[in-house]
Amino acid sequence: MKAVILLSGGLDSTVCMAVAKSKGYELYPISFDYHQRHNIELESAKKVAEFFGAKRHLIIDTNMDQIGGSALTDKTIDVPDRDPDAQDVPITYVPARNLTFLSYALGYAEVLEAPYIYIGVNAVDYSGYPDCRPEFIEKFQTLADYATRATAAEHKKITIETPLQDLSKKDIVLLGHKLNAPLNLTRSCYNGGEKACGHCDSCKLRLRGFAEAGVKDPIEYME
Template sequence: MSDKKAVILLSGGLDSATVVAMAKADGYSCYTMSFDYGQRHRSELQAAERVARQLGVVEHKVIGLNLNGMGGSALTDASIAVPENAAGAAPAPGIPVTYVPARNTVFLSLALGWAEVLGARDIFIGVNAVDYSGYPDCRPEFVEAFERMANLATKAGVEGNGFRIQAPLQNMSKAEIVAAGIALGVDYAQTVSCYQADDDGRACGKCDSCSLRAAGFAAAGVADATRYV
């Protein structure tokens, strides 16, 4: 096991699975973290556990939160419908109702705490600024700002053992992400990206996440590994 440790946010989706494979290929001992935050379905948590096993992480941790207590997002409030698109249609512009207020800020903060406990200096997140759904907490400016905060807010940072927030997918297209993951042996059939997957992890094929994922497989010239309803 490498002495070079990384904490990686693992949602169970295509992007985060690829990030775990990238970190492992770069020689990190990988510690993955998922969140049971009141999302619409638990199938993504089951997918995260499968991905963690397949990619051989050192430890996989699931943290319970109650973001559905605040609501404000179609992913945490059942009264807000998940937008659906016609087949092949691009997601609508602007910040969609699937944005979960402060989600990546909260998730990265908890990953930062675990990283400090583990003595890890690198935290990986699968945000993307090219093929993304309009979320403000996926932008490079957010990642850079969080890294600055992390090194001001922690004992390790103040003592000069600073943290790096790594977002290796930041400037990659979805097709490039798929191609990279395939090359690293990611089994995308184990992942769940859909905003409203059923209890068996089958995707709706109509939400923004499904549209972006399907387009990525098509552009990469790779058979779509997604299981659809």
């Protein structure tokens, strides 16, 4: 059975792919070049897809820098040194990113006749993005049930799977470690350097997760 996996090359999406692999699914990762500042994550995604022996790794160009409004796509906006526990929606939020990505994944799943889409969204230790909440996934699932020829005419359901939704970063690290996910190949830093900055909220969440899990983070950080 086939599964489409949204693969960014980061910690969460890689562990999510490891979960799909553990279920015995045939893996079809999909990644996006949205002209992000941290484009190095795409290189990580390619390595992760190869590690898992994916049948095909699809990379879609969405040039979301044309919309702007995010520190991840607009290079005139600096990535902030932010408290990862802050409750406001940060400037690193990319408008409608997961809505866009899931829409592509839904179409891809229909073409592949894959009944599952895996996405590594998380609503515990995350950066406050509205499109990572369970409410968003529930609404998208309802939309997906009416959006495709497969679901409308053939009554086939394409299910959005979110195995990390209620896990802390500590739990995600432990799960990845248990499933032998290639955490050494992942990149989480928003600044996109060869070495992670250690100061953006994504790095801070990752470092805290590894520390709480008692697992050494295998990637390099700037001193």
